[in-house]
Amino acid sequence: MNTAKVAISISRRTLERLDHLVKTRVYANRSRAIEDAVEEKLRRLERRRLFEECAKLNPVEERSLAEEGLSEELKQWPEY
Numbered sequence: 001m002n003t004a005k006v007a008i009s010i011s012r013r014t015l016e017r018l019d020h021l022v023k024t025r026v027y028a029n030r031s032r033a034i035e036d037a038v039e040e041k042l043r044r045l046e047r048r049r050l051f052e053e054c055a056k057l058n059p060v061e062e063r064s065l066a067e068e069g070l071s072e073e074l075k076q077w078p079e080y
Contacts, residue, residue: 008034 010018018033027033
């Protein structure tokens, strides 16, 4: 894994809570805990952006585009 070293500032209370997770072996170290937290937040933001973009779609227009050209193809299919 390609990693980069960064310096961050966080509140003492947050650091205490983070250290508790490391001490109780929820995480192997601070870096792993912080990386997991950042990754989770990024995933949530990406999902939210996708949701917001999907909400902009017009369902009627999208269905029309999806079905475009199907009427001719359906006429060629055998009836069951």
